[in-house]
Amino acid sequence: MTRMPQGLPLLGEVASEAEAVDKAPLVLAGVLLSLVVVYIASKLGGELSRLLNLPPVLGELVGGVVVGTSALNLLVFPESGATVADSTLMPVLQWIGGGLSLEAIAPIFDTQSEVISVLAELGVIILLFEIGLESDLRELTKVGYQAAVVAVIGVVAPFAAGTAGLIAIFHTPTIPAIFAGAALTATSIGITSKVLSELGHLKSREGQIIVGAAVIDDVLGIIVLAVVASLAKTGEVDVTNVVYLIISASAFLLGAIFLGKFFNKAFLTIADKLQTRGQLIIPALVFAFLMAFLANAIHLEAILGAFAAGLVLDETDKRKELDQQVIPIADILVPVFFVSVGAKADLSVLNPAVPANREGLVIAAFLLIVAIIGKVITGWGVFGQPGINRLAIGIGMVPRGEVGLVFAGIGSASGVLDKPLEAAIIIMVIFTTFLAPPLLRVAFRDQEAEDAVPATDAVSET
Template sequence: MTELLVEFTLQLAVILLVAKIFGELFERMGQSSVLGELIAGMVIGPYALGSINLPFFGKLFPIAEQVGGHVSALPVSPELYIFAQIGAVILLFLVGLETDAKMFIKYGLKALGVAIGGVVLPFFLGAWGTVMFGFAESMFDGPAMFMGAIMVATSVGITARVLSDIYKLDTSEGVSILAAAVIDDVLGILVLALVLSMGSGEGGVSWAQLGLIGAKAVGFIGVVFILGLLFAKKLSRLLLKLQGKTYVALAAALCFLIAALAEEFGLAMIIGAYLTGVILSVTELGHELEEKLVWVAHIIVPVFFAVMGMLVNFQAMLSALAFGLVITLFAIVGKIIGCGLPALFSGFNFLGSLRIGFGMLPRGEVALIVAGVGLAAGVINQEIFGVSIMMTIITTLMAPLILVPLFKINKPGLRQAAEQAAAPQTVVEPAFTWNAGENTLDLYQENLVLVLKAADYNVVEEEGGRLVELMHNEDKGKYITLKREDKKLAVDCSQSALDDVNLAAVNAQNKAVALVSSFANPGTV
């Protein structure tokens, strides 16, 4: 036991060291740190440097060939994989806390169309491609059906981290992607159940069982939301009466409880964690948790992405290269068109639809888990499993590379917002200015954005804190721009937003001045 503990601790140390260095390097190159952490895992994983025998230590990341009495579909140890999943749970809990719950509900119907499109087209392309390359005789054969199921998967964790890094979680596209990913998880469970049922020796599909699985998943989400609406604010007030260290621990316990229940009801744990965060996001407790848990996430979450990179088997990827490249192309087209077209017809413009399509692109650990089920059941062989890994890693790496530039384009993703933005409107420039030191301005600007968000404004563009653009969620003619330069904050806005700016400026200034005064006079309250 001691030897196992030492090995696990050493592995965590190496993963954190390399993952954070790679993440920092990629951030300096203008990319998301997720990309660096994934590549770090590929470099030090069991299929690369991790397989080298080191003096005194041996192989740092040996391939885990067995888990208990069963052959493992994952190359890392169960302990490391479980720790990584805890990182994913914390990540999605934080993502939920950062999500605008009102927008989540508002874009739920749009997300349903996006999720359905992201299931139907990728499934068809995956099954058809498997038949085309001779790995199955028909689209209803086990291997073809399983490849379709693998193509359906969406890993919300990777996209969520990218959106969080660039402050786009609460945009219309960001919320739609996350809502669609939750629905996609339910549909993916049904697809997997259907494939397993057809692949079994019983020769038929148990529609009653499929209906039961779907009812359990949808029912769980519904019950969690209803309980959240009824008790979230009461729970918030109760926990905030306790010390910070206590209410953070209890909230985390609630997150883990709902995550575990989600898994029991056929959903992924990360979906349960995300729902918990969304429910608490409307409470004062949610804002407190967001500030306190972010440092925990900086330690645990990089392990999750590094471990995902470690799952890449380069040899298996190369054994069926042509098939893998075509399936990868189908996987990209399937999500971009399958999710992008419904988004285009539900109020998003071309840019917004592209953002949603690429946001639903990464397969991540979800596809690997589905592929592992197929391999363990003997439905797919090592070649198809290798192709699944190739498709997974390429789509997972593509998402951060393309999403970041798409969101840097300073244009709204909603068709109505774009049309209103293009229409000639009276602009008050500047509506308000404030001169102060950089630290005071940082504090004031942060408070101003929070006050405007409370007034139903949403951040649509942010460039390193020097330029922040906000737009009203309902009245798209109301938009506000915050500009920082030479120890001055200037606020421009449309004529219709002028009253909101004046009120928000007073409230934010009072908060900032009060806080600065408390720093200068620690004895005052």
């Protein structure tokens, strides 16, 4: 019998070590394949939407649905409940890896999914930085109180109606009803602001009110989420945490804008002294990422920090040049965010043939009505603005997007939500996300038609 020399690994150990060594290139291969899928879905969807005279962002969302968990399973995520066996890209990586087993490929699937998720987060951070650059801080300040009123109505109305309705009509227990009501308060600033930018209405009075309200709504949403999360864990609200969030959010946004006046001069001095490529965009991104980090560090959303950074740099003399340099970066990263949002939307919850979905569909119909009406009425909270398009403001607050999915995910993970209620929240998020972009276009188109009538009449009279 031949003895194996001491110090040499067994065959199984060699195989496991080889798999460990090969993990990095396989993760890279998975990320690259996923990005190919993302960009093809984004471009095809965007171009099709443009042909149909719809906002391209809607096409990116639909493209994400097609390649995601609802159809082709080319882009799936573990946090949405998908496993390595669900991904249609994994067999390609198994083949590249020399016939790796599903167990061996599972860590690669998890890691590449995390990388895509991080790229998507970077995408929305860049998007909000770009939106901040395109926003006018002076105009945003002018509509600040109007935006605050819109945001408060947009949180209180759907939360109260949704929670009360679930308890009274569907006899839902109090804590799950509160959680579902909280999911109705969210507004996806990323989706709305992108549509406004594409329609050319971002700097309009309506656009500034919507963006301002969505930012405040995001802060309020974080506070509401903290409240319901503590309710889910302990059955009682941590008042200290809620007060901390309110103070930190307010101090962060106001402090960032105030300090920005002093930072602008330093930023321009640094940019002028740098002589190599990227002398303007790199310092700007450093500032944006630092602000996003600080927001995240004090338990706020990173996108609030990026938006505040954009608002600050909007006041610099080189804003237009900076705008142009951010666009190609946004073109690379932002589609990853929108396609990922669409990919995570599981349309199987709409199938009435599944018994568990039927109750969810009935509850979803109720939540959808509350979700739309509860946000549309916010437009009529605007006062002292003659000729303002209140319908457009209300519709601009409707999409829940990834924010609503976060509520559903946390509720599901904590065990608060049963399957029908979780499915109902997901359906509500899907429909509000997809309905808002075309409805927003219609609302602004009607306004443009009305504005054109007096001008036409004036011409005919002359």
